[in-house]
Amino acid sequence: MINNTQNLLVEDENIFIEQAEYIDEAAFLKWGIEQPDENTIIRKLSQGGAKLITGPRGCGKTTLMLKTFNKLCADSKATSLPIYVNFKTSLQLEPLYKKGRVNEHAKFCSNCGVVLKTGSIFDEIVKHDIEKLGLTKKRVQTIKEHSDIRTIKDILMDHDNRELRGISSIGEIWAKLIRSLAEEYIS
Numbered sequence: 001m002i003n004n005t006q007n008l009l010v011e012d013e014n015i016f017i018e019q020a021e022y023i024d025e026a027a028f029l030k031w032g033i034e035q036p037d038e039n040t041i042i043r044k045l046s047q048g049g050a051k052l053i054t055g056p057r058g059c060g061k062t063t064l065m066l067k068t069f070n071k072l073c074a075d076s077k078a079t080s081l082p083i084y085v086n087f088k089t090s091l092q093l094e095p096l097y098k099k100g101r102v103n104e105h106a107k108f109c110s111n112c113g114v115v116l117k118t119g120s121i122f123d124e125i126v127k128h129d130i131e132k133l134g135l136t137k138k139r140v141q142t143i144k145e146h147s148d149i150r151t152i153k154d155i156l157m158d159h160d161n162r163e164l165r166g167i168s169s170i171g172e173i174w175a176k177l178i179r180s181l182a183e184e185y186i187s
Contacts, residue, residue, distance in 0.1 A: 020063040028066060042068045046080055057184055125186050126153035133181040142169055155182040
């Protein structure tokens with residue numbers, strides 16, 4: 001049994017990737033399982049109109065979207081255009097939204113007339129205190145007492161989680177989890 005498990009682990013390291021958006025399509029299809037109401041949900045997601053999927057972290061929102069995306073891409077008769085956007089990386093496009101501004105003092109979009117906001121939504125989100133991550137008060141207090149980390153941005157800028165790992169009660173596993181929570185928070 002141990003040899004079979006070892007062989008399985010050597011064959012497919014993707015088994016330990018926890019978030020669907022980081023798994024390549026072949027591994028995603030290989031390791032995915034079907035849930036009881038999945039076909040109904042995918043059918044509804046495949047129909048026209050905006051959809052909002054809500055739920056706690058890790059419940060399968062992204063998995064359902066990727067399954068729908070893959071199904072529509074494979075279906076030559078599909079009438080919907082599948083587009084998958086990973087919002088963890090889509091905020092990098094935000095500067096493109098500023099094209100409607102004729103000059104830095106313009107208050108309205110020159111293309112559509114909408115009121116333009118100054119500043120960046122992303123910049124505002126990363127200024128939030130680490131308390132917003134859902135960590136226990138004790139863990140937040142420990143992080144603040146033993147490091148310079150105070151905001152979401154501090155965690156995201158902590159190269160290789162060095163500062164977090166430097167806190168004796170955090171360690172490598174908690175550092176990765178906290179970073180993952182920060183990334184999830186901004187998405």
